[in-house]
Structure formats: C-alpha cells, structure tokens
Amino acid sequence: MTTEQYDTHTTEVAPGIIQIRLPLPFALDHINVYLIEDSDGWILVDTGLKSEQSQSILKTIFDSLPMEIPLKAVIATHAHVDHIGAAGWICETWKVPLWVTKAEYEGIQNFLGMDPKNDSVLADELNDFYHRGGIPETEYELIIRSLLGFQRAFHPLPEKYRCLEEGTFSINGETWHILINDGHTVAHASLFNQDKNILISGDQVLARISSNVSVRFGEYSGNPIKSWIKGLQRLKDLPANTLVLPAHEKSMTNLHERADQLIEGYLENAHKIIHFCLTPSTAEEILRALFPRELSPFEHHLAYGETMAYINYQIAESNIKKLGSESDIPLYVAA
Structure with missing residues (x-):
C-alpha cells in the first residue's frame, strides 16, 4: 500500500x-x-x-x-x-x-460514568480534590465542568x-x-x-x-x-x-x-518547588509560581495535577514536608 x-x-x-x-x-x-x-x-x-x-x-x-x-x-x-x-x-x-x-x-x-449532578458523594469528592489544593471554589467548579465536557468527545x-x-x-x-x-x-x-x-x-x-x-x-x-x-x-x-x-x-x-x-526537565521542575516552599505555601500558590501565565480551566487542572506530582515526589524524597494536618488545605514547606 x-x-x-x-x-x-x-x-x-x-x-x-x-x-x-x-x-x-x-x-x-x-x-x-x-x-x-x-x-x-x-x-x-x-x-x-x-x-x-x-x-x-x-x-x-x-x-x-x-x-x-x-x-x-x-x-x-x-x-x-x-x-x-x-x-x-x-x-x-x-x-x-x-x-x-x-x-x-x-x-x-469510570470517567465516562461520572455524573456529580446525580451523585452527591462523587460531587463532594471532586470538590475536595481541588479544594485541598487551595483552589478557589469558583475556579475549581470551572475545572470540573471543563473536564466533564470531555465526555462528549x-x-x-x-x-x-x-x-x-x-x-x-x-x-x-x-x-x-x-x-x-x-x-x-x-x-x-x-x-x-x-x-x-x-x-x-x-x-x-x-x-x-x-x-x-x-x-x-x-x-x-x-x-x-x-x-x-x-x-x-x-x-x-x-x-x-x-x-x-x-x-x-x-x-x-x-x-x-x-x-x-x-527526566532532567521534570527533576528540574521538582527542584524549583523547594525554593517556592521556603515559606509555607498551598499547592495553588506553588502552582502559580511554577506556571505564572493565564490558564484555562483545563490547563489549570493539568497544572494542579502536575504540581501535586512534584510536591509528592519531594515529600517522598524528604525535601519538603506537609504542614497543617488539622486543616483541610495543607501547606508545604522546605524540610
């Protein structure tokens, strides 16, 4: 052919x-x-x-x-x-x-079956996922709506x-x-x-x-x-x-x-967040330092997930630690 x-x-x-x-x-x-x-x-x-x-x-x-x-x-x-x-x-x-x-x-x-309008437990879990990052409610509502819009594709x-x-x-x-x-x-x-x-x-x-x-x-x-x-x-x-x-x-x-x-590029970004955590910061604050441009709701979702990936990587490497376990919005600080 x-x-x-x-x-x-x-x-x-x-x-x-x-x-x-x-x-x-x-x-x-x-x-x-x-x-x-x-x-x-x-x-x-x-x-x-x-x-x-x-x-x-x-x-x-x-x-x-x-x-x-x-x-x-x-x-x-x-x-x-x-x-x-x-x-x-x-x-x-x-x-x-x-x-x-x-x-x-x-x-x-599972994603295609998501319907938070008719599943209050799912709705609460989705809201909590983004809320824990310190993302304002009006913004994470747009993120969730944007993501669920992909079901049509x-x-x-x-x-x-x-x-x-x-x-x-x-x-x-x-x-x-x-x-x-x-x-x-x-x-x-x-x-x-x-x-x-x-x-x-x-x-x-x-x-x-x-x-x-x-x-x-x-x-x-x-x-x-x-x-x-x-x-x-x-x-x-x-x-x-x-x-x-x-x-x-x-x-x-x-x-x-x-x-x-x-590998080098991702490790470089992971290293950057240590500097951003010299003062206690929410995931959203770290995100905005790492991605300092205007973000669409979908881009905000990607940036949040990636920022949390860097945070969790550095927690596992003992380079940053999570503060405020008593709060529903944790802070992260360089160890």
Whole structure:
C-alpha cells in the first residue's frame, strides 16, 4: 500500500507502517495514529477523538483498504480522549476488537460514568480534590465542568475488549513487545518492534514537548513522577538508534538522549518547588509560581495535577514536608 492511495493526512514512515495525522481542537493541534500491516489485515494504533473531521478522514482510509487486507483491530496506547475517543465508533463500524490495558479501559469507563449532578458523594469528592489544593471554589467548579465536557468527545466503548499485557506478539512475522508504564497514565502501552527497532511510543516519549504527569483524582498521595521516570529509564534498554514514532509532532532516532532530557526537565521542575516552599505555601500558590501565565480551566487542572506530582515526589524524597494536618488545605514547606 502506498500513501498515494489516500491523501495528505497519511505518510509511510516505515515499511508496513502508515502514519495518519488527525486534527485536534487544542493548542496541540494533531495526533499521529498508526496503521501496521499484518498478513491478514491492518492494526490501528490510537484513534483520535470523536469528531466529524477525524471520522471522515479515517472512513476514507479504511474504506480504501483492500478486501483481502481489511482493518482487523484497534490498539489504544492509553485512555486519553485523543487516543481512544473514536475507538468505539471504529470498532462498531468495522466490526473489529479493541485492545487496551485493563486499567486504562476501566479508568475511562469510570470517567465516562461520572455524573456529580446525580451523585452527591462523587460531587463532594471532586470538590475536595481541588479544594485541598487551595483552589478557589469558583475556579475549581470551572475545572470540573471543563473536564466533564470531555465526555462528549468519546464514542461509547465496546463492552468487551482484548486486554493488553506485558509480553510479545507477532505482526506480519515480526516480534513486537508491549511495554506498559505508569506515569502519564496508569497503564500506558508502547509497542516495540525488535526486528526493525521501531517504537510506537504514544505519549511516553515525545520529540519536543513533555507529557503531563499528574496526581490523579482518587490517588491524592500518589507519586507518578517516580514511576514515569522509571518508565523512561526502561526505554533506554532499547537500542539508542530506535526509530521512535510518537503520538504528537515528529519522529526521532535519539531515544536515549531524549529520555534523559525528559527526566532532567521534570527533576528540574521538582527542584524549583523547594525554593517556592521556603515559606509555607498551598499547592495553588506553588502552582502559580511554577506556571505564572493565564490558564484555562483545563490547563489549570493539568497544572494542579502536575504540581501535586512534584510536591509528592519531594515529600517522598524528604525535601519538603506537609504542614497543617488539622486543616483541610495543607501547606508545604522546605524540610
């Protein structure tokens, strides 16, 4: 198959691997999804979100596949909307299975079922999650409303799915390894072709930007930066010249160098908050020092989760400590 069969949204990035560039209505304005050719069909890795424009692009491409080599499966690297939002529509329309890790599938199903207007316990828990950071009520109400608005960008997922687990499987006679890491999400899957040294990395490693690593709702004391760094260090076990096909921006062949840059960048930010905690500060005060620009409600959510990730990392490293256990809004101070 050649890209001339399709349109400007497709690029053959390696033999048997087609990159499809789908639009996103965010500052990060696209996602790269990938078609991998197997002997009896094509496997799509990630899907874009549910939108008329993305679905039109995918329909044109899938309908052009030869009958003897059709679309056969969808793999979602993780459960963020740009990676799995259209998965239910694709699986339903082309009668193909969804492959995803168990924790990601269950997590997104829980999110899609959230309805704080009709669940007072959930409403209180959501409010408390942001209130503990010292975020004003009027602002965290906007954050929650913004987050729940993303539910509309998901097509309902299939009721059944194939559980992705660590290990190997074969595509077109070549060995692919499934690597699962916590950090950006709870069970993010990357796919490594050991025969051709190709890594479809999802959001685990990107060429220019860094992925958000956040403390999650329901895991207020979690330490996702520690596990995310562990996952990046693990990728350095792969060959240094591995062709990395990420979910955003351009491909790269400097995997080890880029992993080190990402680790250094997050540790640098984690170090900054020690300075911000020379006087006792709320998470929101630390956030505003770390991200001193105007933030949309969704950006505020990401910044809060990331700030809490730095705080929890430094608490675990004994570099800062939490004060005011008697208060519902803790303060943090350098140890």
